[in-house]
Amino acid sequence: MSATFTLDGKEVPFRDGQTIIQAAQEQGAWIPHLCYHPEFKPHGSCKLCTVTVNGRHMASCTTQATAGQVVESNTEALNDERRTLLQMLFVEGNHFCPSCEKSGNCKLQATAYELGMMTPHFDHFYPSRPVDASHPEILLDFNRCILCSLCVRASRDVDKKFVFALSGRGIGTKLIVNAASGRLADTNVAMDDKALEVCPVGVILRKRHGFAVPIGERTYDKAPISECPDYSPLPAKEEA
């Protein structure tokens, strides 16, 4: 009836226009990912969702499913490569998980656990990234930003506001907010903005809500990320 491809040897049905990760998630299969979120246009930047398609490395969040593809994801070689990407993200920013409000709810941390990343391996970059505490209700701790652009897409596509944007280039790439002062307090951000809900790590935090759920009882404390699907049926189209 419907066309299929194989994912690690199992048949996966898909509909026209679906990407590999969308079809996989619909079947409850987990492909590690950070910059992908089912409600937004795929970005294809973190590369954690890389799989091999007929032997070639492709980002599964931006690759269309086609009939007969042989897709491999949960292999030692790919998980090795993903661990390296995670290590790159850890040393690029400043991540001190024990003091982070997002610990236990953080996708970066949870994915690192799940893939068995034991050490950061590389020397830390220790970038200087001052926090923005200007807003009365929201704290931005850029130290943990992995530049996934989910907040950028949520603000642009859902909130229609452009509160967040990427600036700079290369290793100097950083997140900025839409105000001449560069301060979040001077933007038109609102507390019910979608952009405030999507950060996979601990950058965008609500003030005075710290540790409302105690450590040990958080999402990924209770079940590994591979069993916490973020599938949602909203259609997603590729970013222009």
Added chain:
Amino acid sequence: MNDKDPAVAAVLPPILARWQDDPTALVQILREVQEQLDWISPEAIDVIEKALKLPRSKIEGVASFYSFFYTQPRGRYRVLFSDNIIERMQGSVALMERMCKCLWVEKGKVSEDGLVSIDTTSCIGMGDQGPALLVNNRVVPKLTEARVDQLCELIRSEVPLADWPAELFVVEDNIHRRDVLLDSDLAPGDALRAARERASHDGLDAANTRSWREGLPGGLIGPASVIEEVRRAGLRGRGGAGFSTALKWDACRNAPVADGKERIVVCNADEGEPGTFKDRVLLNSYADLVFEGMTVAAYAVGATRGFLYLRGEYRYLLDQLHAVLARRREAGVLGRNILGIAGADFDIEIHLGAGAYVCGEESALIESLEGKRGTPRNRPPFPVTNGYLDQPTVVDNVETFACAAMIALKGGAWFAGIGTEKSSGTKLLSISGDVAKPGIYEFPLGISVGQVLEACGASGTQAVQVGGPSGTCVNVAEFGRHIAFEDVPSAGAFMVFDSTRDMFEVARNFVHFFAHESCGFCTPCRVGTSLLKNLMDKLANGHGSPYDFGEIENMNHILQQMSHCGLGHSACNPVLDTIARFRPAYERRLSNVNYEPAFDLDRALAPARLMTGRDDEGAHLSVHFEESQP
């Protein structure tokens, strides 16, 4: 609104008017603002934000992407020394130090009086007449100590750039070998007329066909026969990838165009690959050939709009290129009703880049043309179906268009008779480094590396970097290899190193280049190129160990397999190539243990030494260390 800043109030309106407040012209608007005001101030962004109705965060995101845009005040004279390995070999480092000393300014900083800033930039395409620098985006080549002193004097006396002696800015073509392209004396329109005459009819005049203006439907004999000639010629792209030009044109021609949309032809003159400068020469002295080739392409695919994307470093060519375009319009070979054919419309605009190598990648180039950050797109879809503003777009290299014009003029069989079976035609080589006569050499493809070395007067050569940092390094044993797609492909660079050169330092310079030019979009390239740079610096500082070879291999694997675009894919090439061929250059630097940490306490104290003005023995850790040893 900007009474705060009268300069902004005076300068911005005409620029915005000229670009009709078009948000897709953002990069061009920022460039003109930078050019006239020396930086892009918050007040200027206020005005642009209102006029273009763009969010400020987006404007700042774009402005901060390109190296030549400054959102902080820089000097009124902004000096950038070209930092390719070739210029380093020519003494650029010492010359820059001389200028810094003379003008009392630290590299990367602005002098205290705001007069001048001095820094480095990636290769500016003057390898045949370096060392070279840019001052406020004007090229000054052939630097010597005397010339640097002269520049210092002009800057110190605040002579406006317009009043500097013209001889400072003279850039030579340095053509040393001509073949079919450089020997051509094609008159404007010749190739177009020949292409039309070759087909029995082209349907342009036929009453039942749509006009060129609407985009030609499939099956028309004229355009189809042009593509057929290009196919017969076996023309492959000169920009690096060597893709079949006929296939690309065919795909664009067959791509559907929505109502109100059009097909686009883009000439890629970003020429960012270090050591490459042949497009500079083509555009300086053969612009008609290039524009004619673009017009032939437009005829073939049914395009009505064209762009030349010129790297910011070649800003000095802009006015003369505009003049060539104007002349072509007047001669009826560009614009509306080309050659007098109703509906045969095609015109060319020039957009300038602003210091971003990645914008040479075709989809990043298109993003930049649309006024955005130069981030490569996710593909598919490819530009031939969804390019500029989502319209079918052909992007080709400058030299590819020059070849296409000659093919239209003389036919595909003629072209296919030159070069080898798989690599037809000639290739322009930009030769620099340890040779007697650096410059441009046009050879039939298939020429051997050794023959080229002989022609340019190289001696004692130990290695040639063919195709730039993302190309291939060949050593003496390989000088019999051929410049051709099937052997050693080249986008044009041919950098020669004699046996006195340290090939490790060559690779390290290239790795720094890639780290500086990574767009930062994808994790592997953004972080990986910096990690690689740190690794090479660690080796250079004598802290390498055999363990680091494994690290380099691993980094290469991640970059090749996981990166988003060709920049990341090839960033490790120079290191792997030189390890394979010049391993002693690396081993010399290893300490004998298996692993050495990169951190060096003594080196970490360097800033403290600088601050206290001390550099005596006692200010160095190793000295204390040795003294305290029994």
